[in-house]
Amino acid sequence: MATHGSVGEFAPGKETWLSYAERLEQYFLANDVQAQEKKRAILLSVCGASTYQLIRNLVSPQKPSEKTFDELVKLVQEHHQPPPSVTVQRFAFHSRTRKEGESIANFVAHLRELSEHCQFGDTLNDMLRDRLICGCNDDRLQRLLLQKPSPLTIDKAFTIAQAHESAERSAKDLLRPDSSQVNSLKGRRDPNFSxxxxxxxxxxxxxxxxxxxxxxxxxxxxxxxxxxxxxxxxxxxxxxxVQKDTHKSTHTTRRKNLRDTPKRAHQITDSEADHSPNESTYTLFNMNTNRVKPIQVTVNVNGVDITMEVDTGASVSIISESTYRKYWEKGQAPPIVPSSTNLKTYTLTVVKGSGPSLLGRDWLLKIKLNWEKLHLNYLQPKALKLEDVLNRHNVLFKDELGLVQSTQAKLHVDPQSQPKYFRPRPIPYALRGKVEQELERLEKAGIIEPVEFSEWAAPVVPVIKRDGTVRICGDYKLTVNQAAKLDTYPLPRWMISSLNWLEGKSVSEEEHLQTLDKVLSRLKAEGMRLKRDKYAFMLPKVEYLGHVITAKGLHPS
Structure with a gap:
């Protein structure tokens, strides 16, 4: 008789036992398998060697054939996933709230998952409805659901919540401005902005x-x-x-410093007719960022040297009224004559004040500046500092396990060797808590993983570190080391290949920091992690293996 489908062995790392048992039930249904004895025989035949050995251990001293199919499934389920505390599961259920950006469908699906072991019974739907209303994190949706007359079922509440979510999303799309109008400006928002x-x-x-x-x-x-x-x-x-500001219609135009009024920028014009059909007025936010040192040059204006900021974004060159009065006394100042130039801006406000003088594009086209010299003076990189180098590579000093990317460790074991299994050694009572805590940490970090059976086993050796924690070591000299072909080279070959590009020596602090930056960059690219408190930098001398290394050479300690 032909069969439909196949089940295969149970793979603990890829699926849960509950999922595997459900697939078995579907296989039985598809192939019309009803007898308990046949179900048990199929389970024991297809579950795999490791799972069969586990079942034998769980039913010992009885044999697996003496148990029913349902009993075997329950035994393995309780082994892999012991029944959790109902109180804890209900606490997790009632504490669950909808996260920012989470959809209603995902929120309800997770609530159903959390309710699996809560044993709500007939009140499950009511509990799901109440948690949806109380934990949706949307006051509009809450008011909408609370207004509905009883009885409000979970299905109806879920439908209303999804419709509300869809309507909110559609409304945002309709109100979204044209993205071609203005780019986004990121910065801290002015608290006085409404x-x-x-x-x-x-x-x-x-x-x-x-x-x-x-x-x-x-x-x-x-x-x-x-x-x-x-x-x-x-x-x-x-x-x-329209009454015009007399200060706008002169050659000497004033610009108020942006730091004085970080509120809004308004459009400035003398007449509406001067507007281009494509012009727009935008509202700007105040961005509190570190001010970059301006590039300044000295310009001789009517026999007076004035320090001006080079501003290629300014269409005209301007000075403030206070600068004008400072350099020219009454009667000696160059005349201020009316001008037909109409200044329009969206980021600057032209008012009385004492802002900096700007050298704009109109003068830059006439005055030939030495841009190469300006570039060297203002764009020369600052000197390296140790703290800057370390901060640049702060990921190296994260409190986590590194993973070398360029090579893979290999352990060559003599195929003729026999596996060795040693029983665990007794651990002092004072260290048991620390050892268990460290084993749990290593398991969560993915460094070790529990196994059911193993032909190799080495006893654990706990070592107390300086900070009081425990380092878990294995006494492998009794087991793997006797069968492994070990490389007696003093340093890992990947480390030699990674650092053999370092040549010469540093003759200055700047060169030393540059070399340090290269070394840390290489280690970071390799995926390594360093413990910050174990490293010292920029020391006048270093003591190592009975010798002292200084700038003068190597000396015995």
Missing amino acids: RDRAVSIECYRCLGAHSPAVCRFKNVACSFCKKTGHIARACRSKRGP
């Missing part, structure tokens, strides 16, 4: 509450002044002349 104030933009084209860039009247001609770009309702000529 979101309501930021979004309330008045369009100067139609007086509507939107950006002028998206206004449908930006290509319409005004019926009052006949100019293009606005309608009569927003026409400034119709409303009367």
